[in-house]
Amino acid sequence: MIWVKFGPCGEKGAFCVSRHKLDFAHEQEGPIVNCQPAPCNAVAQGDGACGNCMVRLVSVCAPLSEEELALLESLATPTHFSSGDTLFAQAAEAHCVYNVTSGVVRLYKLLSDGRRQVVGFALPGDFLGLAMRDAYGFSADAIGEVTVCAFSRAAYTALVDAKPHLLKRLHEFATHELTLAHEQMMLLGRRTAEEKLICFLLGMQQRWARLSKPSVTVPLPMTRQDIADFLGLTIETVSRTFTRLAKENTILIVPGGVRLMNPDRMNAVAA
Amino acid sequence: MIWVKFGPCGEKGAFCVSRHKLDFAHEQEGPIVNCQPAPCNAVAQGDGACGNCMVRLVSVCAPLSEEELALLESLATPTHFSSGDTLFAQAAEAHCVYNVTSGVVRLYKLLSDGRRQVVGFALPGDFLGLAMRDAYGFSADAIGEVTVCAFSRAAYTALVDAKPHLLKRLHEFATHELTLAHEQMMLLGRRTAEEKLICFLLGMQQRWARLSKPSVTVPLPMTRQDIADFLGLTIETVSRTFTRLAKENTILIVPGGVRLMNPDRMNAVAA
C-alpha cells in the first residue's frame, strides 16, 4: 500500500487532495515505497565485492571475468553523495569517471545567463565520463542519495587500454547514448509539449524496467524544473500538461512519480 | 573572384539584387568557388590508395599503419552518390558503414506524420555507422555529389575486433559526437531562433576549417529546409533570421553560403 493524491472530483474545480490508500495487489509487482528506487549502498559498498553489485549485470562491468573484476574492484572508490551534492561541474578539470550504483544523477549544461538544459538523468548502472576530455562537458549532481564507483582518470585510461573488451563495452554504451541523444533531438526540435511529456514518461518507464520489474508506476525523483529543463519547456507547462493528462485519466499523479493508466494511448502518441 | 548578392542599399526596402564581383584578396585564403567544397573523387577513388585520401588525416583511419591501411583498402568499396540519393534509410537493415570522402550528407529522423529532425550533416572525414545496431537509427542522403568508402558490416566488425586502436579511434569519434549532441540539445531546448542560426554558422565554419583553411566564408550546400529541420525551426523563420542578420551586417548572404562579417558579435551571442 502507498499513499496517493486523488484525481479530479469536481467539474472545473481543482483536485481533491484528500488521501486514500491505494491497493497495488492487482499489479505483478511489489509496491515501490514513495516511488523511489531502493538504495543499495550496503550491497554496492558493503563486503565490497563488485561481483555482488546490484548494477553489475546492466553496467559496463558486465562482461568482465572474475579476475578482471577483482582488478576493477581494487581501482574503484565507492563514494556516497547526498541530495543536491555536485559530483562534478562543467568545465572543471576531469579527474574521475563514475559508475552509478544507486540513486539518480542530474546531468546538465548551463548558459552564461542561467538558462539550463538537462542532457540526461543517470540511473543505477549508467556510466559518467564517456564523453570526457580534459574538462567535463556538463555538470552532474545528486537527486536524492547517490552512490557511485569512482575511478581516477589515469586508472580508467590504463584499464581501457589494457582490456579491449572493456573498451568495446564502453563503445557500446557510447553508441547507445548517441542513439538516445538523436531521439532527444527529435523530441526537443519537433515534438509538442504533450508528446514530450509522454515520451519522457515512457522512456523513464523503460529505463526503470531494466533495473527491476516492469511496472506502470514510474518513479520521478527529479523536480518539475528538472523535467522542464530536460524537455525544453517551462515548469508551468510541465505542470499543466501533467494535470491535463491526469484529468483525462492517461496518468495518475502519485507522490514521487506517476502511474501510467493508459499506456496504449501514450504509445500511440509517442510513435 | 566569385559572384555575390549585395547587401541592403535602401532604408526599409528589399535588397538590391544586382550582381557584383567580390574581391577575396583581403582574406588569408584562396577563393572557394561557389562556396562548395572541392570534390576529390579522383583522389579518393582514383589510383586507389587510402594513403592518398584527402580525408585520411581527419578521419577514423588516421592512426592506422601502412600495413593496416592496405588491409582497410582491400575492404573498402569506394562509392559515389548523386544529389538526393539515399545512402540508407532509417529502420532499414544495416548492411554497411560509411566513411565520407567528399560532399555532404544529411542525416535525419522522421515522425510518422512527416515531421523531420535533421540530426546532423556529415562532412568529408565523418564516419556513418557508429551508432549502428541491426537497423539504421536515421536516414542519410546526399546533398550534392557525395563519395564515400563503404564497408560491409561484417568486415567492419571483424576489423574492429582485430584492431583495438581502431576501436579506440572509433570510440573517440563516438564520444566527440556525443559531446556535439549535448551541445545540440542545449541549442534545441533553450536557445532562441537567432542564437540557433548563429551557433549553426559558427559550428559549420569550425567544421569546414578542419578540412581546409579557416575562412569567414561558410559553405552551406544544404537547403533552408534542412537548416530549419536541424535547428527545430521553420523555413520561414530561418529565412527571416538570415535576412535580419544580413540587414544588420552580421553576415553577408552569398550563393551557396554566407560570409561572417562580424564574428565577434556572433561569438558573443553563442557564448
Added chain:
DNA sequence: CGGGCGCATTGATCTGGGTCAAATTTGGCC
C-alpha cells in the same frame, strides 16, 4: 503544533515563432 520555505499548481496575459498565402529569385534546360 505552527511558521516558514521550497516545490507545485493554477490563472491571466503576452509573444516568439509557427502557419498560411503570395510573390520573388534561382537554377536547370532547351
Added chain:
DNA sequence: GGCCAAATTTGACCCAGATCAATGCGCCCG
C-alpha cells in the same frame, strides 16, 4: 535568352507555450 520548377523571401495573422503573478501544499524544525 526564355521557360519552368523548386527554393527562398516576405507579409499578415495566429497560437502553443512562455511569462508574470498568486495561491496551495507538504515538510521540516523548533
